[in-house]
Amino acid sequence: GQQLNQSPQSMFIQEGEDVSMNCTSSSIFNTWLWYKQDPGEGPVLLIALYKAGELTSNGRLTAQFGITRKDSFLNISASIPSDVGIYFCAGSFYNQGGKLIFGQGTELSVKP
């Protein structure tokens, strides 16, 4: 089946540090998305990637769509306490009706 492997599962960092997380798949995706979920809420879109090799930034966040179309990473620079939450990668395939498959999530904790 279609699976996304996201790592690490959790991270405990000091405020101001940089963070990196990634997702890999055995299948080729045509879109990679990164979402953040706060407790008790739905995911909120951070970055969308549509082309292999694409590198996109959103403030302190940077994400890349891997050349092989099977992986993506998300970097957060100079972390702050409000970065705390669960980060999910998600991907969609061609001809799958637009549904998204999610990675397992990376839980980020930031110590002030």
Place this chain on the structure above:
Amino acid sequence: GAVVSQHPSRVICKSGTSVKIECRSLDFQATTMFWYRQFPKQSLMLMATSNEGSKATYEQGVEKDKFLINHASLTLSTLTVTSAHPEDSSFYICSARDYRDADNSPLHFGNGTRLTVT
């Protein structure tokens, strides 16, 4: 823009009863909506694709008679958990995109419904 509203946000019901969850796109129309389920500390698992005016498409392993989906208009999809049992307790989240957007455009998510079955 692109707001998805879900109601109720929390519901507690007794075992054996049915619960209906509504998902509305507030400022766009959606021919397709997606229902996800999330257990604590786990990922979002796609349950089904809700199709306006036609039957929903269920993912493998999801009981369609257990989780009834109706998408009667371009702004509303409902998920009914029938004869709920404690193992159905979970966080249910709907999502949608504007029907004018491409299939690979991002989905917008509601804030979820926390279902507790006692």
